[in-house]
Amino acid sequence: MDAIFDRVVREFFPNTTIPFWKKWLFRTAFGNKVFSRLIYNERLVNKNGVEWVNAVVELLELKCESEYHQFNNIPEHGATVVISNHPTVIDGLSLIHTVSRVRSDIKIIANHVLPIIFPQVSELTIGIENMAGKMSHKKFREMNDHLRKGGVLIICPAGKLANWSLSGLQEHKWNPGFLQLAMRNNAALVPIHITGENSKIYYLTATFWRQLSNMMVIREALRHYGKTMKSI
Incomplete structure (x- = not known):
């Protein structure tokens, strides 16, 4: 588990020397023991992709x-772009689970660190280093290729988790690139709205120290145990 944590730190902070106290704090937030119990759970062993x-x-x-009607909106065949808001750390799980009831040829655009932490989803993931920034030509080509083959592409155009405010969750500005992808490949465009939220402590941490909140993702995911995620 330490090897995965160390690699995640290197990906988030390339060419940077992390002070001991900060690395200790990141390691605590990451939760190696919690992560280990999840990754080695007997119900998950030897599973990959949608099955995992x-x-x-x-x-x-x-x-x-x-x-x-949400299932009716997802075509059974052909290029499809599913777009969604991004309120919680488990939106990707919820979206893949929902879409997989209709389709199996799924790819999701996600932070490139995700398949490092969970290699079980590597086959589903097109990893982007700067989720809120400009995509590389290589990744854009990978998305186009998947749609040309008639696959489903899941995108959260905001590129990062919504912020919490006194007036409720605030989505970040959406990257309009998904429209270009859909039009270029004559793909069906399926909007989904997810209702849900992370813990207040997560949003508070993200407000003041985004780097630390990035390390809290696994712990935060487990806080959603038994919760309901609604897609409308």
Whole structure:
């Protein structure tokens, strides 16, 4: 587990020497023991891709509810771009689980660190280093290739988690690149809105120290145990 944590730190802080106290704090937030219990759970061993995601949803007893028409909106075949807001750390799980009820040819745009932490989702992930910034030509080509083959591409155009404010969750500005992807490949565009939120301590940490909140993702995901995620 230390090897994974160390690699995550290197990815988030390339060519940077991290002070001992800060690394200790990041390690505590990351939760190696919690991560180990999750990754080596017997219900997840030898599973990958959609099968692994669905097993995690079952393990966490997440209730991913969708309105009936949502399934009708997802074509059974052909290039499809699914776009969604991004309120919680488990939106990706919820979206893949929901879409997999109709399709199996799924790719999701996510932070490039995700398959480092969870190699089980490598086959599902197109990893982006700067989620809120400009995509590399290589990654854009990978997305286009998947759509040309008639696959489903899941995107949270905000590129990062919503911020908490006194008036509620605030989405970051959406990157309009998903429209170009859909039009270029004559893909169906399916909007999904997820209702849910992270813990207040997570949003508070993200407000004052985004780097630390990035390390809290696994602990935060487990806080959603037994919760309901609604897609409308």
